[in-house]
Amino acid sequence: MKIAMKVLAICALLTVSACGKDSDQAGGEKKDRDYERGKAVYVANCIACHNPDPAKEGSIGPALRGSPPELIESRVLRIEYPPNYKPKRATKVMPTFPFLKSEIPYLVAYLREQSAPPR
Numbered sequence: 001m002k003i004a005m006k007v008l009a010i011c012a013l014l015t016v017s018a019c020g021k022d023s024d025q026a027g028g029e030k031k032d033r034d035y036e037r038g039k040a041v042y043v044a045n046c047i048a049c050h051n052p053d054p055a056k057e058g059s060i061g062p063a064l065r066g067s068p069p070e071l072i073e074s075r076v077l078r079i080e081y082p083p084n085y086k087p088k089r090a091t092k093v094m095p096t097f098p099f100l101k102s103e104i105p106y107l108v109a110y111l112r113e114q115s116a117p118p119r
Contacts, residue, residue: 031109038110041103049094054111062088069108076100076107 042054042064050058055065064072070082076097081087100107 034106034109037103038106038108041100041107042110045097045100060091060093064111067108067111069104072108072111073104076104 042050043052046054046061046064047058049060050062050064055063057063068082071085074080074082074085075094077100079092079094079096
């Protein structure tokens with residue numbers, strides 16, 4: 001009986017969360033897709049050194065939430081810093097990820113100051 005109650009509660013939560021999305025707003029669905037794709041890129045490529053939560057410091061790399069697009073592109077593709085940027089850490093261990101060139105806009109969308117799109 002307890003298991004049935006738990007299953008029922010989970011189904012209710014899933015239904016509420018699925019119906020709670022405000023996907024009728026213009027561009028909202030695209031923002032969600034960009035965010036989700038960026039999150040997938042981040043999880044697959046960044047969390048080995050950076051924290052799974054981009055607002056927190058990682059074991060090797062700094063927090064990335066709110067990083068400007070120029071910084072993300074420079075670091076990911078060329079291991080450089082944009083002009084006049086002061087690095088958060090002095091380490092020089094980050095490799096390049098040239099295969100992520102087309103994914104930079106999505107990574108930027110995920111790392112924006114608001115960590116998630118409004119839902």
